[in-house]
Amino acid sequence: MKFIGKGSKAFSILNNKCPRCSMGDFFFSHPYHFKYFGKKHYNCSHCDLKFEREPGFFFGSMFVSYAISVALFVAWWITKSILFPQILAGEMVLIMMVIQIGFAPINLYGSKLIWLNLFVKFDKEYS
Ligand SMILES: [Zn+2]
Secondary structure: OOOOOOOOHHHHHHOOEOOOOOOOEOEOOOOOOHHHOOOEOOEOOOOOOEOOOOOOHHHHHHHHHHHHHHHHHHHHHHHHHHHOOOOOHHHHHHHHHHHHHHHHHHHHHHHHHHHHHHHOOOOHHHO
């Protein structure tokens, strides 16, 4: 399986595409287009896959979102420790809050796409 090309999980997650066909969009728009923020299609426009597989399916994406937030925090902590060792703990937490808020839309979009990709496999018949 290719890592980044059409049909891969990475392609679906990074390009906001249906994991089964890699053709139809999952969300209406990009994460920072606030008019349609968080609004997703019910079905794939290309292969008709029902995205919300059961009621409350996307509650599980909270675990992915948490993991992304922790990864961001650890990345910031390491970066801070190496490049800016003079920053105080309180300042570090404030900067981390700004980073988390700034990345929140990407985190929301990414976590839902990753969660869906955990349960749906690419199928050549639909692409
Ligand atoms: Zn599809």
